[in-house]
Amino acid sequence: MTNFVTYNDVPDLNALIQEGLNAKHNPFADQALGHNKTIGLIFFNSSLRTRMSTQKAAQNLGMNVITMNVGQDSWGLEMEEGVVMNGDKAEHVKEAAAVVGKYCDIVAVRAFAGLKDREKDYSEVVMSQFQKYAGVPVVNLESATRHPLQSLADCITIEEFRVKQRPKVVLTWLPHFKPLPQAVANSFSEWMNHMDVDFVITHPEGYELAPEFVGNARVIHNQNEAFEGADFIYGKNWSSYQQYGQVLTQDPSWMVTMDKMRLTDNGKFMHCLPVRRNMKVTDEVLDSPQSIVIEQAANREWSAQAVLKGVLQGL
Ligand SMILES: CCC[C@H](NC(C)=O)C(=O)O
């Protein structure tokens, strides 16, 4: 594996899931692989799970880790080509990415969607610029349109908890008062379309995801109907793709409650976290045995370790 930016960088999903499960059962088996190798973790946005799990995974593989918060630790970075840099950005990504690539063997980047310009966000300007100028492999820590390390952890979790050969997996929109990216929902949908699952997406009208991510999923606007007989409920808020970056509704009836979970077939509740309790999902659900959000978050370490092992093997 060279880069890990989109699903297309994954040669074999089942093999990668198995690598993650192997790492979980024997986390230090490959400690020599990363010896004297360094990964740079570059954050344009906040993080708990991605930051800690990726650092832990790198350390499990014997790697050194350097973490940088752009704008707080480092200079603000200009992404546009050919501009006169007389604004608040002191450094161009051309130099910054190239210099980071001189210090690090792998560069991992988190840069959320701006949610103002759909064409710019969906062209993945930041991720593309780092891939163009870093000179070393790039790993996606959540970009404008995808969160592949999260999606691999989600696949590992579903593999661990599935009790049927082809479980029903439901991605449900959840209410939120401010616009959030489509990246997690896009990525989950992209990866579920490659899993042996009955995949359903449910959301209010106007929250349709980009067609390239929806794929063969069934889209149902009636949440209760979608929940019927489900084995996994994956909750996530996202802002409108069609009316880009807009919050079209905050309808609290879309919050996941235990009554809704009773419509499922003893379904497990999943969420990438962070989650706002009693706005997106009730305490009752999150504190019940049906919630596997902590196990899901724990699998972020094994997702990152499987990916970093693959990238290290390609160096
Ligand atoms: C892992 C999720 C990160 C981010 N969540 C928030 C709250 O900004 C999002 O919705 O993309």
Ligand SMILES: NC(=O)OP(=O)(O)O
């Ligand atoms: N799920 C996830 O990526 O969490 P953080 O934003 O805390 O890293």
